[in-house]
Amino acid sequence: MGRQAVIDGGLTIGRDLAEEVPVALVYNGATQAVMMATPADLEDFACGFSVAEGIVDDISQIGEVEIARHGRGIELRIWLPAAQEARLAARRRAAAGPVGCGLCGIESIEQALRPPAQVPTAALRLNRADLADAAGALQRGQALHDATGAVHAAGLWRPGSGLVRLREDVGRHNALDKLIGGTLRAGESGAGAAVVLTSRVSVDMVQKSAALGAEAIIAISAPTALAVEMARTAGLTLVSNLKGGRPRVLAHPFRLVT
Incomplete structure (x- = not known):
C-alpha cells in the first residue's frame, strides 16, 4: 500500500492507494503468465495459481518457490518435477494478463472451458x-x-x-x-x-x-x-x-x- 498526495477541494491531502505491480509466474525458468497484482501473499499466489490453473494437481508437486524482486516487477520462480513440467509445456500458455482478465493467452477454447473438478456433496448446509x-x-x-x-x-x-x-x-x-x-x-x-x-x-x-x-x-x-x-x-x-x-x-x- 502506498501513500500519495491528491487534490481534494483545493487542499493537498494524503491518501492510501493500492499497489499494483507486474508479477511473473515462472515455471522451471519459463514465464507462464504475467499478472498485475498486489505484492502481498505471494507464495499463496504461486501455489494457488498453480493448482487453480491445473498446472499441478496438488501443492506437494511444487518443489520450491522463490520470490525475486527487481526493477518495478516481481518474479515468482516455481520449480516443478519433470512430469508437471511436461504437462505445462503441452498447454502452450504464455500470457500477460491485465487485472480484469483471467483467461488471457489461453490458445485453446477447450482449455478455457475445461470441465471443472467435481466438488463433494455431503458436508455443507447453509441457512x-x-x-x-x-x-x-x-x-x-x-x-x-x-x-x-x-x-x-x-x-x-x-x-x-x-x-x-x-x-x-x-x-x-x-x-x-x-x-x-x-x-x-x-x-x-x-x-x-x-x-x-x-x-x-x-x-x-x-x-x-x-x-x-x-x-x-x-x-x-x-x-x-x-x-x-x-x-x-x-x-x-x-x-x-x-x-x-x-x-x-x-x-x-x-x-x-x-
Missing part, C-alpha cells in the same frame, strides 16, 4: 443467517479495501467457524488464487466450506473454487450465465446478489435449508 454472516464477515475483514477502496476480496467461510481466511488483491482472480494457496498451504481444503467473493462470478472463478473443493460460492455480485452452467456441472451451490439483500440461488439449492 439464510449463514449467508448474511458470510457476507458481513467478508466486508468487515477487508482492511486493504477499507484503506484504499480499490481491491477485491475472497474468503473461505465454514459453518461454526465463520470466516477462516481472507485474501485481498487488485485483481479478483488473484485474490481467489491467493485464498486457494493459503488454504492448501495450511493443510486444508474447501470441503464443507463456501468461497465468499466481492466480485462478479465468471466461469474461471467457478473453476478455481471447484479446484479448491469448495462446496458453494456466496457472491456479493452476480454471475454470468456460463458461470451458472459451470457451477451446475461441478455440483457447486451458487448464491448471488448478497449486495441486493435478496440472495438468489442459481445452482444446486439442496445445500440451502430453511
Whole structure:
C-alpha cells in the first residue's frame, strides 16, 4: 500500500492507494503468465495459481518457490518435477494478463472451458443467517479495501467457524488464487466450506473454487450465465446478489435449508 498526495477541494491531502505491480509466474525458468497484482501473499499466489490453473494437481508437486524482486516487477520462480513440467509445456500458455482478465493467452477454447473438478456433496448446509454472516464477515475483514477502496476480496467461510481466511488483491482472480494457496498451504481444503467473493462470478472463478473443493460460492455480485452452467456441472451451490439483500440461488439449492 502506498501513500500519495491528491487534490481534494483545493487542499493537498494524503491518501492510501493500492499497489499494483507486474508479477511473473515462472515455471522451471519459463514465464507462464504475467499478472498485475498486489505484492502481498505471494507464495499463496504461486501455489494457488498453480493448482487453480491445473498446472499441478496438488501443492506437494511444487518443489520450491522463490520470490525475486527487481526493477518495478516481481518474479515468482516455481520449480516443478519433470512430469508437471511436461504437462505445462503441452498447454502452450504464455500470457500477460491485465487485472480484469483471467483467461488471457489461453490458445485453446477447450482449455478455457475445461470441465471443472467435481466438488463433494455431503458436508455443507447453509441457512439464510449463514449467508448474511458470510457476507458481513467478508466486508468487515477487508482492511486493504477499507484503506484504499480499490481491491477485491475472497474468503473461505465454514459453518461454526465463520470466516477462516481472507485474501485481498487488485485483481479478483488473484485474490481467489491467493485464498486457494493459503488454504492448501495450511493443510486444508474447501470441503464443507463456501468461497465468499466481492466480485462478479465468471466461469474461471467457478473453476478455481471447484479446484479448491469448495462446496458453494456466496457472491456479493452476480454471475454470468456460463458461470451458472459451470457451477451446475461441478455440483457447486451458487448464491448471488448478497449486495441486493435478496440472495438468489442459481445452482444446486439442496445445500440451502430453511
